[in-house]
Amino acid sequence: MSRLEIPTPIRAQVVVEGLYRDLERRIESSPPGLCPVDMTRAFLEMCHTQSCGKCVPCRVGLWQLKNLLTDVLNGEATMQTLDEMMELATSIMESADCPIGYEAAHMVYKSLLGCREDYEEHIRQGRCTCQYTQPVPCVSLCPAHVDIPGYIALVKAGRYADAIRLIRKDNPFPTTCGFICEHPCEARCRRNIVDDAVNIRGLKRVAADFAGEVPPPVCSPSTGKRIAVVGGGPVGLSAAYFLQLMGHQTHVFEMLPKLGGMLRYGIPNYRLPKDRLDDDINTILKTGVEVEYGKRIGKDMTIQSLREDYDAVLIAIGASTDKKLGIEGENADGVLSAVRFLRDVGEGTPANLEGQEVAVIGGGNVSMDAVRTAKRLGAKKVSIVYRRRTADMTALAAEIEGAIAEGIEVQTLMAPSKIQVDDNNHVTGIYVTPQMISKIKDGRASVRPTGEEDVFIPCQTLIVAIGQDIEFQHFEEAGVPVQRGKIQTATSGGFDNIPGVFAGGDCASGPATVIKAIAAAKVVAANIDEYLGYHHIISCDVEIPEPELCDRKPCGRVNLTEREAGERVCDFDGVENCMSKAEADQEAERCLRCDHFGYGSFKGGRETLW
Numbered sequence: 001m002s003r004l005e006i007p008t009p010i011r012a013q014v015v016v017e018g019l020y021r022d023l024e025r026r027i028e029s030s031p032p033g034l035c036p037v038d039m040t041r042a043f044l045e046m047c048h049t050q051s052c053g054k055c056v057p058c059r060v061g062l063w064q065l066k067n068l069l070t071d072v073l074n075g076e077a078t079m080q081t082l083d084e085m086m087e088l089a090t091s092i093m094e095s096a097d098c099p100i101g102y103e104a105a106h107m108v109y110k111s112l113l114g115c116r117e118d119y120e121e122h123i124r125q126g127r128c129t130c131q132y133t134q135p136v137p138c139v140s141l142c143p144a145h146v147d148i149p150g151y152i153a154l155v156k157a158g159r160y161a162d163a164i165r166l167i168r169k170d171n172p173f174p175t176t177c178g179f180i181c182e183h184p185c186e187a188r189c190r191r192n193i194v195d196d197a198v199n200i201r202g203l204k205r206v207a208a209d210f211a212g213e214v215p216p217p218v219c220s221p222s223t224g225k226r227i228a229v230v231g232g233g234p235v236g237l238s239a240a241y242f243l244q245l246m247g248h249q250t251h252v253f254e255m256l257p258k259l260g261g262m263l264r265y266g267i268p269n270y271r272l273p274k275d276r277l278d279d280d281i282n283t284i285l286k287t288g289v290e291v292e293y294g295k296r297i298g299k300d301m302t303i304q305s306l307r308e309d310y311d312a313v314l315i316a317i318g319a320s321t322d323k324k325l326g327i328e329g330e331n332a333d334g335v336l337s338a339v340r341f342l343r344d345v346g347e348g349t350p351a352n353l354e355g356q357e358v359a360v361i362g363g364g365n366v367s368m369d370a371v372r373t374a375k376r377l378g379a380k381k382v383s384i385v386y387r388r389r390t391a392d393m394t395a396l397a398a399e400i401e402g403a404i405a406e407g408i409e410v411q412t413l414m415a416p417s418k419i420q421v422d423d424n425n426h427v428t429g430i431y432v433t434p435q436m437i438s439k440i441k442d443g444r445a446s447v448r449p450t451g452e453e454d455v456f457i458p459c460q461t462l463i464v465a466i467g468q469d470i471e472f473q474h475f476e477e478a479g480v481p482v483q484r485g486k487i488q489t490a491t492s493g494g495f496d497n498i499p500g501v502f503a504g505g506d507c508a509s510g511p512a513t514v515i516k517a518i519a520a521a522k523v524v525a526a527n528i529d530e531y532l533g534y535h536h537i538i539s540c541d542v543e544i545p546e547p548e549l550c551d552r553k554p555c556g557r558v559n560l561t562e563r564e565a566g567e568r569v570c571d572f573d574g575v576e577n578c579m580s581k582a583e584a585d586q587e588a589e590r591c592l593r594c595d596h597f598g599y600g601s602f603k604g605g606r607e608t609l610w
Contacts, residue, residue, distance in 0.1 A: 050100055
């Protein structure tokens with residue numbers, strides 16, 4: 001008989017591991033609007049099953065916490081119960097022998113602090129009201145609240161033009177977002193419970209590619225009101241579009257030769273072909289929006305002059321200035337800001353990088369755009385220099401993978417310390433200090449120097465992509481509140497002391513995504529309309545197909561394919577390929593139609609107007 005045996009998993013263990021994977025998918029797809037008290041109790045019960053049972057705080061304390069949470073859910077608790085729970089959770093945190101007990105109690109502690117109103121509502125009402133207001137998960141996570149299940153159903157029915165009309169109710173850039181939206185909606189797609197999230201952005205791209213030219217809706221009768229919009233980027237154009245539909249005449253002032261802002265001058269053509277961007281912009285202009293080019297606020301006009309000439313003013317400038325590294329040699333020749341570098345490319349005057357070594361500092365989407373653009377401009381070697389890990393980069397995973405596939409070198413845990421220049425004050429390289437991962441702060445791992453000597457990275461061009469600011473001096477002088485380089489607005493987008501003036505987008509929030517910019521435009525457009533004394537409604541009369549009563553069997557997700565890396569780095573043509581009709585039909589079929597089955601029957605289901 002053998003003394004040792006190679007262990008093999010028993011059937012029960014295989015089943016339990018499968019249950020864990022199912023649980024992970026359910027947690028991943030947990031929709032917004034769920035009852036925090038119920039969720040806390042469910043997680044606490046799971047944590048309690050993992051307890052070894054050796055120490056009383058964990059074995060007994062967590063059990064008592066669960067009983068108190070149950071009392072809250074059953075309407076049998078009092079306000080004193082919440083104080084007892086807080087005291088018990090604190091006691092367990094201070095006395096548990098291991099992280100299992102501490103972290104479980106800490107979870108309840110955080111829930112009590114952050115969701116106190118929900119706990120008190122349970123005690124006052126004796127029941128949970130969350131289930132009656134649960135929104136459709138994907139729609140609630142879309143900043144612009146686009147009717148996602150609706151347009152997916154229309155794509156499945158082959159009604160692509162209607163899908164575009166429905167998207168435009170909330171988002172006048174359907175084609176653009178089909179290429180570059182960061183699709184936060186997919187994060188809580190309920191299809192994750194079955195297999196994987198629906199490719200929502202890919203289906204938007206299908207609608208845009210297959211629909212052809214779709215005219216804009218008919219505008220409401222003219223109100224006679226005139227609105228000035230400073231900035232022709234996604235916020236300015238989206239707000240102008242909505243206000244024009246409401247019957248107000250909008251006038252956009254743009255400082256550059258063409259409209260689009262960072263969409264045109266910040267996002268490279270290989271990610272967003274500019275002819276496709278023009279499809280969206282031309283549709284917006286067809287509503288009657290007027291535009292003046294080459295006009296800069298503070299130089300060609302002022303906030304005061306616009307307030308005198310127009311009924312309302314919207315500040316919608318983008319974050320077009322760069323942040324500085326603050327290290328020696330930063331003003332040397334060859335050190336460029338990513339914003340300026342990408343704008344030059346967008347204007348058709350790119351830097352000559354043929355045969356050069358190029359380094360880009362930063363780990364966001366802008367830095368990925370910069371390195372991939374530099375590669376296409378003929379650079380011999382392109383490197384990303386980032387002070388944290390690849391996992392800590394804020395860029396989309398697909399962008400990081402795309403850069404690596406195109407031959408970009410990623411140098412992580414390297415913090416810039418000094419830029420080396422030659423006798424002609426031209427950059428020859430950058431010294432970086434090796435870093436090591438350290439304590440987690442606010443959910444993100446920090447770094448600290450390892451103590452090793454600095455490393456030299458040679459480069460003839462250094463591109464800085466560590467963030468962007470706005471040109472705020474004129475607004476500050478005009479009395480517009482500015483703090484830390486951002487315009488400070490009320491939640492409505494307006495100002496308490498400057499009636500008729502509104503702001504939204506990057507200038508108020510800091511650099512953000514295009515879909516967040518569109519969401520901001522909806523807010524300010526609605527509030528400008530209210531300020532002018534109206535209450536116009538934006539709606540869409542497209543009829544949504546009824547869902548089919550059939551099983552949704554597990555099915556793999558269709559991802560958009562890309563051109564071969566060795567081919568695409570030689571030009572600026574689009575990288576992604578659209579789905580075929582067969583792929584689109586299959587992917588649209590995967591939608592569980594949460595707008596109808598469950599969520600649609602509660603308040604917070606389909607939003608047909610705003």
